[in-house]
Amino acid sequence: MLDLLDVAFVQRALLAAALTGLAAPAIGIYLVQRRLSLMGDGIGHVCVTGVALGLITGTSPTLTAIAIAIVGAVLIETVRATGKASGDVALALLFYGGIAGGLFLVSIAGTGALALQSYLFGSITTVSSADLWVNGVLAVIVIALAVALQPVLFSVAHDEDFARTTGLRVGFYNVLISVLAAVTVSLSMRTVGLLLVSALMVIPVATAQQFARGFRTTMLGAMTAGLLAAVSGVLVSTEVDVAPGATIVLIALGGFAVTAPAGMLLQRRRRARVPFDMPVPPEPLQVEEDHRHQHGPGCGHLAVEHGDHIDYIHDGHRHAVHGGHYDEH
């Protein structure tokens, strides 16, 4: 084990996994918040076309994947924002378009089906140091923006209309979230594979939000959970020779499963402890005013039946005689 950690490719794999484990939940939380959990999956499918394009043109599949993923993500966001189709239909169109396009391109080239596989399922142990540099820089940018812009991105994802009335450029930030998600997916494809990327964007968030009461704490918890799952997944897979991507996702899922009962218990206890509002019921409002007459049938004021008595509407309020005064309703 300790010997393995000295091997360069294991070190690179660990570093790549750690960056993915931090970046995926950091941007995934904004997708989960907007109930677009499956968007990562949609972008992943679009990436298949990007990778295929890179393979047949002989350019870096990572770069072509990023370019195509950004186009796809912006397209999803545009469709969602203009309300031309519902979010899930837009996602479905991109899912199938992306994966069909990729398979089609690969079949034209007649090669690379195997190469494509390493992107679909991840191949963390083949990460070169050049890959690591590109991935590292981009991952740090994603993490820095997702964390530093947290108040703004949270506001835009929380309530778009209100965010507009605070002067935020909502359209710009929505596209930014999509672009950051696209970059993250493209980076993560070497670690966990395109088919499992979305898991790392969603599962750590689901785990953390069981315990957190705020957005920021959820984000920090999710990044911690993502980091732990990614690093331990790589360690386990080097030790017992299993697929790293699948191992990482299974560990993340395991973490959710193990913490779920504790989370449920905690939430139940919190709910039980929330004090009920037990304010003193307000005194019936007694309006001091001159009544020129006694309300009664045909008095000229609108009468409204109200339970066991009749209210009369006048002066913009509704009230009823009660003892020596008037109750406001």
Added chain:
Amino acid sequence: MNAVLQMSSVAVAIDGRPILRDVDLEVAAGEVVAVLGANGSGKSTLVRAALGLLPAAAGTVTLFGDPVPHFRDWSRVGYVPQHGPAPQGVPASVREVVSTGRLARRRPLLPSRASDRAAVLAALEVVSLTERAEHPFATLSGGQRQRVLIGRALAAEPDLLVLDEPNAGVDLVSQEAIAGALRELSRRGTTIVVVLHELGVLADLINRTVVLREGRMVQDTTRIASSDAHCETDASDLDVAPGLAAPWDEVR
């Protein structure tokens, strides 16, 4: 005249369907204006158009003298929408939701300053939710959530507060709390435009009412004293007259 909000000959259409026609409204600094009308009369559309959330198909809207599409000074405006955001996948604390209102006075990427945090605390204080600051927004009652949305609008310390039916579906205790907060703000000179179904607990606060019917303004009354309106209410206006629309809904 230094109008805070000015709408002249404004028409608004949603999906090609005309909602507002030829609306003229000028709100001066310090006024507390209630926008009344039956369901579907265009009240929400009016305030959304006033804030530039809906484009005017005709006419002009200005906020503090600037045409709305070019208005930039958003920290002077606080908006309380009729419905809070839909339930979301990730918890958010009351403080975090209220803090989003402060973004009008913050620069992106820069951390919040002490004055920002103080303003958020003050806003929580005004809506009496200081003890709930760390509670998840989603677990609050409808009335408490409405108060959070008001606190959020107040975090920017606005000069104009626009509220869309703040009392809809809100328990009486929260209604009183909201009325108290608005009274205090009005006393400090904040201009308030509030869409209402009935005047209710806010009646004594309002000094002007405008009534919408089918997208047109049919009445604009400055209330001198509450009892003066007594005998002026025409029976034919009962469905839209101040305070008269809601009781029917309640009785049904």
